[in-house]
Amino acid sequence: MHRRNFMSLAAAGTLLGFTGPAFADLPSLRFRDMYARGKDLSDLSLSLQGQRIAMTGYMAPPLKPEINFFVLTKTPMATCPFCDDAADWPNDIVLSYFAGEQAFTRFSNLIRxxxxxxxGIKTDEPTGFVSKVRLLDTRYTVL
Structure with missing residues (x-):
């Protein structure tokens, strides 16, 4: 990463009110490294449980405007990849709960x-959305 790009990312994080460590200081998890064989989480994913991490992807459009989460996807998706069963959980999405008030961004914007x-398998009570992996207290910046 060029120094100028890192500085831009750091400045954007500051403008969006990020507190805590800069992205560069966080462990990073790529979608392709999240799972081992089949639907089992990789050793790397298991070791990151409970830790603050960074990921890069796209924000799928919300199910409805008043929800407090979005689905982080590996590739841009024009519709939300809603799943009703953890057995069908795709290995290229992560349920991401906002940290406080945040706005949604266009599905084609690459975000960090x-x-x-x-x-672990959990169900969001208000929506019935079943997830296998999540990011809690999520903040993002558009790259």
Whole structure:
């Protein structure tokens, strides 16, 4: 990464009110490294449980405007990849709960997120959305 790009990312994080470590100081997890064989989480993913991490991807459009989460995807998606069963959980999405009030961004914008990595099958009560992996207290910046 060029120094100028890093400085731009650091400045953008400051403008968006990021507190805590800069993205460069966080462990980074790529979608391709999240799972081992099949639907089992990789050793790397398991080791990151409960830690603040950084990921890069795209924000899928929300199910409805008043929800407090978005789905981080590996590739841009024009519709939300809603799943009703953890057995169908795709290995290229991460449920991401906002840290406080945040706005949604266009589905085609590449974003860098930071959040606390959480694993295990859980259901979001208000929406019924079933997730296998999540980022909690997520903040993002558009790259």
């Amino acid at each position: 997120v930071e959040g606390t990595f959480d694993t």
